[in-house]
Amino acid sequence: MSQDLLNKVNEQLNAKFPGAIEASELSYDFPVFTIKKENIHDVLSFLKNDTELNFHFLTDLTGFQTADEKQLAAIYHLHNMPKNFRVRVKVFMPIDKPEVPTATDIWPGANWMERETYDFFGIRFKGHPNLKRILNVDEMDIFPMRKEYPLEDQTRDDKSDKMFGR
Amino acid sequence: MAKKDNTTNVINENMEEKEFSTLNLGPTHPATHGIFQNILKMDGEIIHEATPTVGYIHRAFEKLAERRPYAQITPLTDRLNYCSSPINNMGWYMTVEKLLGAKLPKRVDYMRVIIMELARIADHLICNSVIGVDTGAMTGFLYIFQWREKIYDIYEDICGARLTTNIGRIGGFDKEWSPETWKKIDAFLEGYPKALKEFANLLERNKIFMDRTINCGPISAQMALDYSFTGPNLRAAGVDYDVRVMNPYSSYQDFKFDIPVGQSGDTYDRFMVRQEEMYQSLEIIRQAIAKMPKDEPVHADLPDFFLPPKDEVYNNMEALIYHFKIVMGEMDIPRGEVYHAVEGGNGELGFYLVSDGGRTPFRLHFRRPCFIYYQAYPEMIKGSMLSDAIITMSSMNVIAGELDA
Incomplete structure (x- = not known):
């Protein structure tokens, strides 16, 4: 079923937004689509509002x-409840200009999820009504989930992690 | 009478701009059951605007998980929704098993179902009895709360812990449950329906309780879906979405049970949905015990995640190597990304796991249901009384540990 869904969404998106899909694959039971940054807002809104695909639930x-620390990604999990379709949509952006249009106008529930993503990764969701930190303190000036801030290692030199750990 | 009207007119003319008073509800307030701050803009007793502040007990679980071997992440999941930690543990195991492609014996699945449904009962029981407390009915809470204690005794028999359980292992359970545990489960199934009936009699048709909760903090089905509600809160609004039925995990497809739904999504419906779910959970546990395969192992064949028996470790080279590998966290994990969701106590608890083949996850994200639906709280309480806001929050079952991760 997942393979059919992958083909179906691929077909629909290709017809509607030629060239918007950078990659698509089946990862375990999830069809995964990588969408170009320019198209992401239109694609998400199409996936939600199309009567057949009807991914109404974020x-x-x-x-x-990414492991090379040059790119950030926003990852959306969408769900069509009546037909029980689930897809994952990814959009990549360079780390020095991490901007992507907001999805709050499509799903109001994206509000805090985008704030959390901004808080931890520094992805700026353009058009978000209130994009500020949510779980961390407001004064924090780093984005802590980025790989450039490893746990523990900055201050400890008594513990070598060469053998174990990344 | 005419005089009184005049006075109001005078006051209205003089007040060109309405003045609101600001009220700080929380962060530590006895009526909010956790560390929640809401800055309320009040028009007398009516809430005009609410601004929630979250993150007071943020513990960076996602970051911590990036440096921990897979088995050591389970204790982190305990501390998400600590009212039903076994569900979180099992959800995490199932995520890893999905990544590994492990095939589990039915016995493990059924044992997991029993423990998850016990956890769901414990979760709903706390939430519902606390709604009673917040509406002024302490009695129900006192009657029912000893039954959570009995569930915790069962946890303790199985894993030694009560609240932060860390129950089971990736691939199954560490050992067979003792006969005493099974007896305790039977005793619970025997005694709990009676206690629950008693509790229901105190509240379900109680005039005061109904007047307080009906039409209090309602949410429409459309709005609940837009705000990504899941769990009893979504079902109370009338959407019959349950992960156990939609994407059955751990052999839930083998059991027959109903998904109760509400109509108006108000506090009373949320309460009633949870009440009915507790009966359904009992029903699932009974079926699981009846169908339980007797002669199967209690864990899958995953030598990378189960410590070999001690005497073998001392006398057998293979076993010693595996013991060392497991303790040092040097198992081979496939690369890949998975999303797995379970029906937690308060909604769809999802785990998004990206593995690069290393000993720790490359990225782990918890989809925490109450973090997502708590953002609708200001809209739900807008225009209602302060005392209604309190019971709306307790009926939403927002758990601080899960909210802040």
Whole structure:
């Protein structure tokens, strides 16, 4: 079923937004789509409002940093409850200009999820009504989930992690 | 009478701009059951605007998880929704098992179902009895609370802990449950429905309770979906979405149970949905015990995650190597990304796990249901009385540990 869904969404998106899909694959039971940053808002809103696909529910929105520390990603998990379709949509952006349009106008529930993603990864969601830190203190000047801030290592030199750990 | 009207007119003319008073509800307030701050703009007793502040007990679990081997992440999940930590533990195990592609014996699945449904009862029981307390009915809380204690005794028999359980292992359970544990579960199934009936008699058709909760903090189905509500809060609004049915995990498809739904999404409906779910959970546990396969192991064949028996470790090279690998966290994990969701006590608890093949996750994100639906709270209490805001919050089952992760 997941393979069918992958093909179906691929077909629909290709017809509507030619060239917007950078990659699509099946990861375990989830069809995963990587969408170009320019198209992400239109694609999300199409996926929500299309009567056949009808991904009306935003399950989750979170951030991600690639291993080379040059790119950030926003990851959306969408759900069509009546047909039980689930897809994952990713959008990558360079780390020195982490900007992506907000999804709060499509799903009001994206509000805090985007704030959390901004708080931890520094992804700026353009058009968000109140984009400020949510879980960390307001005075914090770093984005702590980025890989450039490893746990413990900055101050400790008594513990070598060469053998174990990344 | 005419005189009185005049006075109001005079006051209205003089007040060109309405003045609001600001009230700080929380962060530590006995009526909010956790560290929640809400800055309320009040028009007399009516709430005009609310601004929630969250993050007071943020503990950076997602960051911590990036430096911990998979088995050591379980204690972190305990501390999310600590009212039903076994569900969090099992959800995490199932996420890793999905990544590993592990095949589990039915016995493990059914044992997990029993423990998860006990946890759901404990979670709903706390939430519902606390709604009673907040509406002024302490009695129900006092009657029912000893039954949570009995559930905790069962946890204690199985894993040694009561609140932060760390119950089971990736791939199953560390050991067979003792006969005493099974007896305690039977005793619970025997005694709890009676206690729950008693509790229901105190509140369900109680005039004062109904007057306080009906139409208090309602939310429409459309708005609940827009705000990504899940769990009993969404079902109270009339949407029959339950992860256990939609994406069955841990063999939930083998059981027959109902998904109760409400209509108006108000505090009373949320209360009633949880009440009915407790009966359904009992029903699932009974079915699981009846169907339990007797002669199967209590864990999957995953030598990378189970410590070999001690005498083998001392006398057998293979076992010693595996013991060392497990303790040092040097198991081989496939690369990949998975999302797995379970029906937690208060909604869809999701785990988004990205593995690069290392000993720790590359990225782990918890989809915490109450963090997502708590953002609708200001809208739900807008225009209502302060005392209604209190019971709206307790009926939403917002757990501080999960909210702030």
